[in-house]
């Protein structure tokens with residue numbers, strides 16, 4: 001972390017911005033600022049260079065064509081891969097998750113090589129998974145379950161060297177009962193929401209990695225209320 005605080009890169013918000021996952025950057029920034037720690041969000045658009053010097057990199061969801069464009073761009077501008085090799089925190093949601101994996105096949109049956117930061121391979125499923133999702137997670141991500149909203153066709157197989165983030169209680173996730181993938185400080189998940197607004201423990205886990213130690217506790221009753229509401233919605237099959 002530089003003296004100017006935590007640098008959070010929002011990767012290709014102009015390409016992978018369909019599902020408002022850019023809100024994850026705002027959540028991380030605000031959770032740091034509420035603790036008196038400076039934080040900057042840097043948009044890394046398609047015309048911008050991708051510096052390897054940031055602390056956290058966030059990728060959001062998008063349509064198949066958008067994610068194909070994103071992976072081509074990121075493979076030819078490898079700042080993100082260099083940063084990950086140096087220990088930066090990397091977090092991808094849905095299309096962003098698939099892009100971080102080894103390869104993904106889009107619904108037109110084209111297979112794209114991913115960034116290989118996660119051992120995760122994605123192929124199209126038979127039906128689109130849409131709706132509220134609850135994921136049981138063990139520490140350090142848990143013990144509280146993750147809540148989110150999923151909207152994807154892809155099904156993902158996690159291979160050696162990566163492990164799923166958790167087990168699906170309600171919803172589809174990777175499609176085999178598991179959800180997401182992690183290797184070191186690189187995480188991928190199918191959960192939109194934005195997921196870090198709904199799951200502060202996940203946000204603080206990543207901030208702890210960036211800061212070199214767990215951040216101070218924050219008590220935000222509105223976040224607790226939002227979690228309770230979304231858990232109820234998933235239980236009753238609403239919010240679809």
Ligand code: GLN
Nearest residue numbers: 061062094095152153154
């Ligand atoms: N296009 C991908 C899929 O359908 C990702 C969708 C998304 O990012 N929500 O699997």
